[in-house]
Amino acid sequence: MRSLSYICASTGETIPLEGPGIWAQTADGLRGREWSYTLGYRSLTGVSRTAREAELDLTYVRCPEKVDWTRRLFDADVAAGTPGMFDADGWTTRAYVVKAEPQTITPVIIQQKLTVVMLDGIWRKAGESQHFWSDALTPGLDLDYPHDYPHDYLATTRNAVASNPMPTAMPFQMVIFGPVSNPQLTLGGNTYALDMDIPSGSYVTVTSIAGRRTIVMTAENGDETNVFDKGRRGTGLNGGEYIFQPIPAGDSIVQWSGFGVDLTVYQEESEPPWRN
Template sequence: MRSLSYICASTGETIPLEGPDIWAQTAEGLRGREWSYTLGYRSLTGVSRTAREAELDLTYVRCPEKVDWTRRLFDADVAAGTPGVFDADGWTTRAYVVKAEPASITPNIIRQKLSIVLLDGIWRKPGDVQHFWSDTLQPGLDLDYPHDYPHDYMPTTRNAVVSNPMPTAMPFKMVIYGPASNPQLTFGGNRYAFDMEIPSGSFVTVTSIAGRRTIVMTAENGDTTNVFDKGRRGTGLNGGEYIFQPIPPGDNAVQWQGFGIDLTVYMEESEPVWSN
């Protein structure tokens, strides 16, 4: 990995771990991966990626004050129960640093072995934002008749593609821009639908990451409202109308009407990618 840092949840400060003062060497303790499972007769059940413990060697070069600084930040997150984040080349995972043991101490170098709890069992990285424009930003979507009719025509349902580059279904962040009345969109065999009005200038953000699922509306003045109950859940996962349904792999034709959408697919890996 080319870059590695720890972001303290309690203060927002970032601890760089690739030098020049603090080094994590090759950080091999963060490289491993492990699945939890139960053995059956020629089978595995209960397969999941859960929290695991790891070790990380840190070397401080001529900066004893930074040993104190990092300790305070690590301890602040543990004491507050707010996990910090390790960031490896843009791949992130939540973690606690729960123990530090001195490995060697000299006038110029202090080495410590850290014990870490990696909470998620996975590393995540957001993909590129995929934009699906509103009708107002796409002139000419509908037929331009040479004379008026006593009724309005429904807006055209457009076909576009939602892309997930990973080989398995992935979580997402979706932003729906108002104005929109009971907006819905369909792709990958699932309907993502809301029972609500989104005023002009407002938008609704859906985050589908397991354990951190949210649906929040942001008003034009910046005020936020929890609208978690407005997303339809149908019969749940794989039921055909589940607001948090993961994005299937590959390209998926999407249909929607009128409103604008931004979609970000989160890529998940068992360990930081080697080929960055």
Template structure:
């Protein structure tokens, strides 16, 4: 059962409600829920991806002005994406989102007050994302009296700034994340599930660095105290890549894992991925 369905334009964040009984009402969204990997068979093997695809969503539009306003915005977003390399829009179903563009509308019934037809939506990510609750890990200054040692030889003393601190990923498989590291700190590193997430930089007091590990969206940026944003993508340690033990974008393993770090504050948000939005929320 669907409760909410929206399209958010990158143009000033304009939101179109696609489940509005007095505007655009898309009831059945079966194609949005279609689960399909693109699979290629080898000799006793299989390779699979979840590529971008187009789907059709049937909608009833109550009032021609509502349809014209929506189509004008869909076209503007498409032109900006093609001509100016602007960001695409975002479609959201009950909190699960992915980037998209609305590339067509095929009406099959028109009256003075109602238009029925299929909207063609290009789903660009191949997967749906939803952010879990933020997991907060306070700086040592806010948690006095904690142990300051770690039983391995690292450049810093790593400690849990809350006793028995753990990171939780409730999904069944490793997931991407958003990591926010707060200054002041020099050369911050965090150890989770056998991987070391490290930044080769200084973060001043009042500043913070945000790491987004979602494939296709990966970024590392620093936000200064005055709000200025700096691209620091090259400061993330990549080691030998995924599963090498020292990779800044290593997906968080499923389950609960002890976390170690050297006393600074940070926030961690697991970003769940699914082939389709859940049927029931």
């Protein structure tokens, strides 16, 4: 772990925890991992990664004012019920700092043991955006006939590949650009569809992270509209037509027509990787 910081949700301020004034040392408490489960007869059931408590040792060197500053930011998030975020080399997890116990107090050094509630049980990092271009940005899709015909030809459906480098299915963020009516995209055997019109200059962002699923349309002037009900859900997870279906592991063929799409696959780990 080369860098570690806490981002306050209430103010947007970032607390660097790798010096020069505040040190989290090896932050070993944040590195642990734990699955929740129920034991059965030669089996596990109810397997999930849930919230857990962890300890974090902080050392403040010649900066008592930063002890006050960090306390206020930690407490602001707890009081407001808006979790902050730890960032370790770009991997993030939501958390509250709910307790601080002084360990050492000298004119030079103040040491505290913090109790941290890690809400997600995972660390998450966004992968690189994968672009699937609109027809307007992909010339040569259709044949250029030397004369007109009295009818239109069906728009070409392109095959491309979406990649998820993790060994299990992962959440995503998908941005669908207008103009398009009732867009749908097929990936890994699932159809991602919106029952709505997206005007020119607007786009819809679908976020599938558990506990934070959203579908929002952003207009050309920047206005945002909640269009959560426009996402097609079919029979739910693994039903073949679920707007929040996780992206399967490996490479998957993508089929779509006409509109442009940006896809970001999130990577999730039980603890931040030892090497990035």
